[in-house]
Amino acid sequence: MKNKLFENIMQAIFLILGLIAVGFVLLISFYLIISGIPAILEIGVFKFLFSKSWAPTSPQENFGILPFILTSIYGTSGAVLIGLPIGFFSAVYLSKFAPKKIKLIAESAINLLAGIPSVVYGLVGMLVLVPLIKIIFSLPDGASLLAAILVLSLMILPSIIKVSINALEAVPKEYEYASLALGATETETVFKVSVKAAKSGIATAVVLGVCRVVGEAVAVIMVSGNVANMPSLFQSVRFLTSAVASEMAYSSGLHRNALFSIALVLFLFIMIINITLNFFIKRDRKG
Amino acid sequence: MNLKLTFKRKLYIFLMKVAMIFSTVFTVALIAFLLFYVLAQGIRNINFELLTTKPSYLLGKIGILPDILNTIYIIIATLIIVLPLGVGAAIYLTEYAQNKKIVKTIEFASETLAGIPSIIYGLVGMLFFCQFLKLGTSIIAGALTLSIMNLPTIMRTTEESLKTVPQSFREGAFGLGAGKWRVIRTVVLPNCLDGVITGCILTVGRILGETAALLFTAGFAHALNGIITGLVSPGATLSVALYVYAKEQGEFEIAFAIAAILMILTLIINLVATLISKFFKLRSSI
Numbered sequence A: 001m002k003n004k005l006f007e008n009i010m011q012a013i014f015l016i017l018g019l020i021a022v023g024f025v026l027l028i029s030f031y032l033i034i035s036g037i038p039a040i041l042e043i044g045v046f047k048f049l050f051s052k053s054w055a056p057t058s059p060q061e062n063f064g065i066l067p068f069i070l071t072s073i074y075g076t077s078g079a080v081l082i083g084l085p086i087g088f089f090s091a092v093y094l095s096k097f098a099p100k101k102i103k104l105i106a107e108s109a110i111n112l113l114a115g116i117p118s119v120v121y122g123l124v125g126m127l128v129l130v131p132l133i134k135i136i137f138s139l140p141d142g143a144s145l146l147a148a149i150l151v152l153s154l155m156i157l158p159s160i161i162k163v164s165i166n167a168l169e170a171v172p173k174e175y176e177y178a179s180l181a182l183g184a185t186e187t188e189t190v191f192k193v194s195v196k197a198a199k200s201g202i203a204t205a206v207v208l209g210v211c212r213v214v215g216e217a218v219a220v221i222m223v224s225g226n227v228a229n230m231p232s233l234f235q236s237v238r239f240l241t242s243a244v245a246s247e248m249a250y251s252s253g254l255h256r257n258a259l260f261s262i263a264l265v266l267f268l269f270i271m272i273i274n275i276t277l278n279f280f281i282k283r284d285r286k287g
Numbered sequence B: 001m002n003l004k005l006t007f008k009r010k011l012y013i014f015l016m017k018v019a020m021i022f023s024t025v026f027t028v029a030l031i032a033f034l035l036f037y038v039l040a041q042g043i044r045n046i047n048f049e050l051l052t053t054k055p056s057y058l059l060g061k062i063g064i065l066p067d068i069l070n071t072i073y074i075i076i077a078t079l080i081i082v083l084p085l086g087v088g089a090a091i092y093l094t095e096y097a098q099n100k101k102i103v104k105t106i107e108f109a110s111e112t113l114a115g116i117p118s119i120i121y122g123l124v125g126m127l128f129f130c131q132f133l134k135l136g137t138s139i140i141a142g143a144l145t146l147s148i149m150n151l152p153t154i155m156r157t158t159e160e161s162l163k164t165v166p167q168s169f170r171e172g173a174f175g176l177g178a179g180k181w182r183v184i185r186t187v188v189l190p191n192c193l194d195g196v197i198t199g200c201i202l203t204v205g206r207i208l209g210e211t212a213a214l215l216f217t218a219g220f221a222h223a224l225n226g227i228i229t230g231l232v233s234p235g236a237t238l239s240v241a242l243y244v245y246a247k248e249q250g251e252f253e254i255a256f257a258i259a260a261i262l263m264i265l266t267l268i269i270n271l272v273a274t275l276i277s278k279f280f281k282l283r284s285s286i
Helices: A002-043 A045-050 A066-097 A100-115 A118-136 A145-169 A173-181 A186-197 A199-214 A218-224 A240-247 A253-286 B007-043 B048-052 B065-096 B100-115 B118-132 B139-163 B167-175 B180-191 B193-209 B227-232 B238-248 B252-285
Strands: none
Touching: A002 A045, A002 A253, A002 B065, A002 B100, A002 B118, A002 B139, A002 B180, A045 A066, A045 A253, A066 A100, A066 A145, A066 A186, A066 A199, A066 A218, A066 A240, A066 A253, A066 B007, A100 A145, A100 B007, A100 B252, A118 A145, A118 A218, A118 B007, A118 B193, A118 B238, A118 B252, A145 A199, A145 A218, A145 B007, A173 A186, A186 A199, A186 B007, A199 A253, A218 A240, A218 B238, A240 A253, A240 B118, A253 B100, A253 B118, B007 B252, B048 B065, B065 B100, B065 B139, B065 B180, B065 B193, B065 B227, B065 B238, B100 B139, B118 B139, B139 B180, B139 B193, B139 B227, B167 B180, B180 B193, B193 B238, B193 B252, B238 B252
16 A cells, blocks of 8 residues: 555656646746747737837837848748758768768767857857858948848758658668669669659758757857848848847846747748648658 | 760760869869868957957957857757757657657648748747747847757757667567556667757757857847856857858958858868768677
């Protein structure tokens, strides 16, 4: 009887520990919603999301986050546009063609890339990439959307490559043998059969990468110049993440609440991406 | 292969090969550049004085000892908080849970936590730990924030290794009359050590690189503290210090020195992670 009680207590403790993750998600959602909604209501949903000017401290204050939303979307798409082809072809080479030694070296290099802190990316971007862009395009300042896109496309590489390699390696060998037996060469087989079979795995890789890039704050603050312009490749811009990070320290009142609203918008973005990701993974499992 | 291929097919094969080799060489070369550039710029700025003193405005000198200590404090505090939570949750999922709905909810929550950007953790950490719980801007508030962030990592690695513990171990122990908790404590837990250790290493790596979540929760002070006062007072970790020195103060030499240290630590962490997974694979194959 005593034993039974003890076991029940242990089970209850573990149930609570298991539910802690759920509790944290609720806590985060709760705080973001209660601190993010008031400013949106005060400013007006439409004005907040679609007004083009962000001027929280000027006499005619205006809180429009369209520049940040568009910058985040352009920056992420740019990073995918550059990172996806490079990552994809590297992943195909490493999983299907590379000799073992090269594969080992490249994979540990990519693991290193994944582990490098984002401030280090920011630092190198600030001191190497930004001056380089300034010289090449003869701009007054190299801190721009382009610099941010280049840094982000480097940061998206490891997740694209690693997850794609896993997906490509999971393709049943029989598919490839069948294609080879029909007279396709090895390269044709890999690109027309294996890649097609690993399609949703590669899509997962891209979405995971997007997740990391959308949420990146410090590296983009350091290279993008951090001015609230509408996005343009050679101009200084500000992302959703960098808007929150750079103004939090000195904001107050409605301005501060508006920053929480930006965080809420960012959170919704991430949730949408996560749900897309789940969709891909589920489709993958079904076949 | 002596197949006669049409020109179109040959061109396709050629282009694909060029693209693959170009991409791989480009990626690896870029990583090599990054590594050597940071190390070359950083190592010449690392000296004994930098590592063992605190910054002093009077002498106009910068030392990073407080930042090193803060990093160590925050790693220890985070691991102490997150390990029981993460391992416990993993045990619940693999050993106890029978209700599929609960399992799905927990897994969805853990995936959601893994996807939330660190800046949002920073904000919520500031609102909840620093303001609501009145911990103020302090290392412990930072550690609590990082614990939420790293919970999914520990849960996942532990869960994966729990799943590899053979069912027959558990059945054997049950057959001898052991209760559920006893089975978990004596049979299951010792066998999931590899997952827990892997999770710890990943967590340490992530803490080392974290900036955005700590800016508003742990602050950026450089005071030299013992561990007890250190926990309740604000303090910058190495990454935060790097950010502040590079972005706010323009001290690029110091920033590169810290970057080189972080880079070396990342290399070590990757190496240890590989070695540990090899060690445990070897042991489990015997």
